[in-house]
Amino acid sequence: MSTIYDISRRxxxxxxxxxxxxxxxxxxxxKVRERVKDEAERIGYRPNLIxxxxxxxxxxxxxxxxxxxxxxxxxxxxxxxxxxxxxxxYSILVWNSVGSTDERAAMELFCAMRAAGxxxxxxxMLDDPKPLLGQEIPSVYICRVAEECDTVVPDDxxxxxxxxxxxxxxxxxxxxxxxxPPNSFHTRARAQAVRDVMRAWGVSLRDDWVIQRQSWRVExxxxxGMKLFGCSERPTAVLxxxxxxxxxxxxxxxxxxLRVPGDVSIVGHDDHDMAFLxxxxxxxxxxxxxRMGERAVELLVERIGDPDRTVRHDxxxxxxxxxxxxxxxxxxxx
Amino acid sequence: MSTIYDISRRxxxxxxxxxxxxxxxxxxxxKVRERVKDEAERIGYRPNLIxxxxxxxxxxxxxxxxxxxxxxxxxxxxxxxxxxxxxxxYSILVWNSVGSTDERAAMELFCAMRAAGxxxxxxxMLDDPKPLLGQEIPSVYICRVAEECDTVVPDDxxxxxxxxxxxxxxxxxxxxxxxxPPNSFHTRARAQAVRDVMRAWGVSLRDDWVIQRQSWRVExxxxxGMKLFGCSERPTAVLxxxxxxxxxxxxxxxxxxLRVPGDVSIVGHDDHDMAFLxxxxxxxxxxxxxRMGERAVELLVERIGDPDRTVRHDxxxxxxxxxxxxxxxxxxxx
DNA sequence: TGAAAAACAGCAATCGATTGCAGTTGCGAG
DNA sequence: CTCGCAACTGCAATCGATTGCTGTTTTTCA
Numbered sequence: 001m002s003t004i005y006d007i008s009r010r011x012x013x014x015x016x017x018x019x020x021x022x023x024x025x026x027x028x029x030x031k032v033r034e035r036v037k038d039e040a041e042r043i044g045y046r047p048n049l050i051x052x053x054x055x056x057x058x059x060x061x062x063x064x065x066x067x068x069x070x071x072x073x074x075x076x077x078x079x080x081x082x083x084x085x086x087x088x089x090y091s092i093l094v095w096n097s098v099g100s101t102d103e104r105a106a107m108e109l110f111c112a113m114r115a116a117g118x119x120x121x122x123x124x125m126l127d128d129p130k131p132l133l134g135q136e137i138p139s140v141y142i143c144r145v146a147e148e149c150d151t152v153v154p155d156d157x158x159x160x161x162x163x164x165x166x167x168x169x170x171x172x173x174x175x176x177x178x179x180x181p182p183n184s185f186h187t188r189a190r191a192q193a194v195r196d197v198m199r200a201w202g203v204s205l206r207d208d209w210v211i212q213r214q215s216w217r218v219e220x221x222x223x224x225g226m227k228l229f230g231c232s233e234r235p236t237a238v239l240x241x242x243x244x245x246x247x248x249x250x251x252x253x254x255x256x257x258l259r260v261p262g263d264v265s266i267v268g269h270d271d272h273d274m275a276f277l278x279x280x281x282x283x284x285x286x287x288x289x290x291r292m293g294e295r296a297v298e299l300l301v302e303r304i305g306d307p308d309r310t311v312r313h314d315x316x317x318x319x320x321x322x323x324x325x326x327x328x329x330x331x332x333x334x
Numbered sequence: 335m336s337t338i339y340d341i342s343r344r345x346x347x348x349x350x351x352x353x354x355x356x357x358x359x360x361x362x363x364x365k366v367r368e369r370v371k372d373e374a375e376r377i378g379y380r381p382n383l384i385x386x387x388x389x390x391x392x393x394x395x396x397x398x399x400x401x402x403x404x405x406x407x408x409x410x411x412x413x414x415x416x417x418x419x420x421x422x423x424y425s426i427l428v429w430n431s432v433g434s435t436d437e438r439a440a441m442e443l444f445c446a447m448r449a450a451g452x453x454x455x456x457x458x459m460l461d462d463p464k465p466l467l468g469q470e471i472p473s474v475y476i477c478r479v480a481e482e483c484d485t486v487v488p489d490d491x492x493x494x495x496x497x498x499x500x501x502x503x504x505x506x507x508x509x510x511x512x513x514x515p516p517n518s519f520h521t522r523a524r525a526q527a528v529r530d531v532m533r534a535w536g537v538s539l540r541d542d543w544v545i546q547r548q549s550w551r552v553e554x555x556x557x558x559g560m561k562l563f564g565c566s567e568r569p570t571a572v573l574x575x576x577x578x579x580x581x582x583x584x585x586x587x588x589x590x591x592l593r594v595p596g597d598v599s600i601v602g603h604d605d606h607d608m609a610f611l612x613x614x615x616x617x618x619x620x621x622x623x624x625r626m627g628e629r630a631v632e633l634l635v636e637r638i639g640d641p642d643r644t645v646r647h648d649x650x651x652x653x654x655x656x657x658x659x660x661x662x663x664x665x666x667x668x
Numbered sequence: 669t670g671a672a673a674a675a676c677a678g679c680a681a682t683c684g685a686t687t688g689c690a691g692t693t694g695c696g697a698g
Numbered sequence: 699c700t701c702g703c704a705a706c707t708g709c710a711a712t713c714g715a716t717t718g719c720t721g722t723t724t725t726t727c728a
Contacts, residue, residue: 001448001470003713003714003715004714004715005714005715013677013678014677014678014679015678015714015715015716016677016678016679016680016716016717017676017677017678019714019715019716019717020676020677020716020717023716027675027676027677028675028676028677029675029676029677029724032676032677046442046445046446047446047714047715048388048446048448048713048714048715049446049447049448049715050384050387050388050393050447050448050713050714050715051388051683051713051714051715051716052714052715052716053384053683053715054382054384054385054388054682054683054684054685054713054714054715055682055683055714055715055716055717056683056715056716056717057683059384061427069413070404070409070410070412070413071409075404075405075409076404078404078428079403079404079430082428082430091427091429091443091447092427092428092429093395093425093426093427093428094412094416094426094427094428095425095426096413096416108380109425111380112380112381112382112383113383113384113425114335114382114383114384136335218611247611251613254613274611277552277581277608277611279585279588279613337683337684337685338684338685339684339685347707347708348707348708348709349684349685349686349708350686350687350707350708350709350710351706351707351708353684353685353686353687354686354687354706354707357686361705361706361707362705362706362707363705363706363707366706366707381684381685382683382684382685383685384683384684384685385683385684385685385686385713386684386685386686387685387713388683388684388685388712388713388714388715389684389685389686389687389712389713390685390686390687390713391713
């Protein structure tokens with residue numbers, strides 16, 4: 001692959017001049033610039049970013065750390081990240097991590113590649129992510145708490161509050177809640193919100209109707225739904241902390257002959273594609289992952305530009321989508 | 335950030351020795367190696383891959399070109415790609431392309447970063463992808479035809495054949511077919527298979543029941559379903575060339591009071607999550623994107639090792655999943 | 669036309685590693 | 699004690715760009 005030296009030799013011009021001619025806003029005569037560009041084109045010259053980065057000591061690479069398997073969550077974030085990164089002139093090096101030792105490996109790679117910054121969007125919650133980075137490389141965390149580090153998070157507390165109040169407004173008092181993994185950022189914020197709302201309204205949650213699961217999968221919702229609806233006493237509404245499990249709950253309800261929302265109302269959280277595809281269409285609150293991804297890159301680039309800027313914790317607001325999965329407690333559709 | 339020179343200076347050992355001590359299988363005394371490693375650890379030395387790559391003239395980077403938006407297709411491929419890349423010691427640089435000029439930009443980047451190889455998995459069909467690469471950098475295409483280049487494709491023809499024959503076996507003769515975008519690799523292979531099977535069985539397809547759409551979206555299926563089932567003469571089976579549209583067809587059928595599979599049988603293609611989530615669960619044929627992604631990396635790495643290897647075109651086989659969305663033509667469930 | 673200023677081109681050092689070759693050290697055997 | 703060989707270490711060049719400084723050419727204007 002050809003280099004500026006090839007051009008330099010063929011044109012009998014020094015490498016420095018070639019280098020300057022190839023970049024705009026530099027002091028070279030139009031004539032020389034044109035000759036150089038023509039020759040570069042002719043021999044198929046491609047700049048070597050590796051060499052450049054070594055010299056100028058900065059890279060155009062942003063490390064993106066996501067879950068092992070691409071899923072709706074990581075994909076949506078990655079979309080936002082990509083869009084913003086491109087807009088701001090960066091490229092993305094991805095690493096799908098399978099656990100915390102793997103996160104460490106990812107950081108080693110990002111360090112070794114001298115990434116300009118790192119975005120951590122894996123849902124594993126490490127206690128103390130910062131040390132991984134060797135302190136040198138700016139980073140932003142998505143959906144993690146980290147005092148000393150830039151973060152962008154959704155307003156899960158507010159979202160879950162809206163959802164819970166919506167159900168209460170419809171007259172529901174026998175409400176079951178399905179929680180996700182206990183160490184998840186989302187579970188914590190959302191569960192807290194639900195508890196706070198219930199307390200504020202003086203509604204008590206039955207212990208056996210607050211059910212925790214170790215993952216967010218559809219099957220969990222189905223299984224919980226079967227258990228919940230199989231009893232003689234059943235809730236009039238189910239608040240699932242995510243859409244996938246809500247989908248499962250809906251399946252269970254229908255399988256047991258319950259009408260949704262006539263016999264039981266269901267709300268989810270996230271505005272996953274599933275929410276729209278479910279029948280009835282699921283009432284839910286969006287998790288604005290796209291904008292979170294974009295925002296993360298923006299924060300990161302700001303910090304790259306000014307490493308001493310004060311730490312920022314941005315909260316991105318989603319919005320509620322009232323669809324067809326809820327009714328007044330008596331069964332009156334809304 | 336510290337370098338081997340820092341270690342060299344502090345330990346009063348030459349940089350070359352430090353370099354050797356840091357890598358296994360090199361001739362340095364155990365004592366020196368240990369001192370170097372300790373010091374490296376102590377000062378938090380991180381190897382600079384950029385410098386290394388410049389020197390040894392090879393990189394650990396694989397470029398991955400996918401669709402603009404992450405979707406089920408690109409995510410599944412990326413999963414396989416990631417897994418295999420990690421296993422083989424490569425990292426992934428991703429680019430989400432929005433069109434063919436953008437693909438060119440992606441290739442420029444991969445070139446500039448001196449990627450060891452490139453995997454193209456975007457569904458846009460460029461007529462002649464090869465020239466983009468400047469001929470220097472090995473590449474593998476997923477789901478594209480390209481004679482002169484390594485490719486990995488699914489056996490869509492066989493898959494669609496199975497699906498079509500399955501419907502015929504169940505006695506269906508009034509079959510509607512929904513096609514995806516005309517320039518898609520998948521549409522072409524699958525549509526051809528369906529036509530060939532029909533011809534072989536002496537069954538004719540009504541022209542107005544072979545319906546083409548410009549994308550693979552759920553809504554298209556819904557809309558087609560409404561049209562199809564709204565007429566007095568309606569097909570007894572619908573063969574959708576993908577699962578998402580099949581999902582839409584199912585919605586339309588139910589909305590119009592038709593029972594699936596009692597009144598109409600539906601098959602999809604891809605084994606998207608949707609296929610399993612649909613009610614009834616959708617009969618379909620898997621598109622083995624994961625394995626395709628892995629295979630692509632394997633082929634790529636082989637070629638990186640031996641640039642003159644003959645071109646390979648690998649076909650990855652999926653499997654059929656018979657679930658609950660089809661019945662015998664009379665309505666007898668299967 | 670000539671002098672000063674501006675524009676342009678080139679030298680050489682540099683980024684952080686790797687590696688062939690040469691020089692040095694250490695060890696064992698005679 | 700000395701020689702020979704193996705093991706180890708260091709020198710210096712190299713990868714492909716960038717850039718401060720210096721030197722040269724061109725332009726401008728009196």
